Amino acid sequence: MKTESIVFAGVAAFFLLTDVLYAVWSKEPAGTAALTVAFLMALLVSFFFGANYRRKGSRPEDRKKGYVQERAGLVAFFPPHSAWPVLTAGGAALLALGTVFGLWLLLIGVGVALAGVCGMALQYAGSAD
Numbered sequence: 272m273k274t275e276s277i278v279f280a281g282v283a284a285f286f287l288l289t290d291v292l293y294a295v296w297s298k299e300p301a302g303t304a305a306l307t308v309a310f311l312m313a314l315l316v317s318f319f320f321g322a323n324y325r326r327k328g329s330r331p332e333d334r335k336k337g338y339v340q341e342r343a344g345l346v347a348f349f350p351p352h353s354a355w356p357v358l359t360a361g362g363a364a365l366l367a368l369g370t371v372f373g374l375w376l377l378l379i380g381v382g383v384a385l386a387g388v389c390g391m392a393l394q395y396a397g398s399a400d
Contacts, residue, residue: 272324273333279317286310355394359387 290306297303331337362384369377 272320272327272330276317276320276324279313279320283310283313283317286313350394353391353394355387355390357387359384359391362387 286306286309290303290310293299293306294303331339331341362380362382365376365380365383367380369375369380
C-alpha cells in the first residue's frame with residue numbers, strides 16, 4: 272500500500288498545483304472549488320493507503336518475491352441470494368428520477384433506498400451462526 276499512497280500523493284500534488292494556478296489566472300470560483308475538492312479527495316485516499324501500510328505492513332504483492340499462495344484463504348462472506356441489493360438499486364433509480372421529476376418521487380426513493388441499505392446491513396444480524 273506504500274506505492275498506492277505515493278501515487279495518490281502525486282495526484283494530490285498535481286491537483287494542488289493545478290488548483291493554485293487556476294485560482295490565480297482564472298479568478299473563477301466554481302473551477303477552483305472543484306479542483307480543491309479533487310485535491311482533498313486524492314489526499315484522503317493517499318492518507319488512507321499510508322495509514323493502512325503503517326498499520327498492517329507490506330503485502331505479498333508489494334514484495335518482488337511474493338507468492339500468490341501467501342494471500343490464499345477466506346476473503347469474506349458473500350450471501351448466496353438476497354433481494355436487498357435489488358431494492359437498494361431501485362431506490363437509487365427512484366432517487367435519480369426524483370431529482371428530475373419532483374420532490375415527491377425523491378422522497379419515495381429515499382425511503383426505498385434506506386430500506387434496502389438497512390436490509391442489507393441487518394440481513395444476518397439475527398442469525399446465530
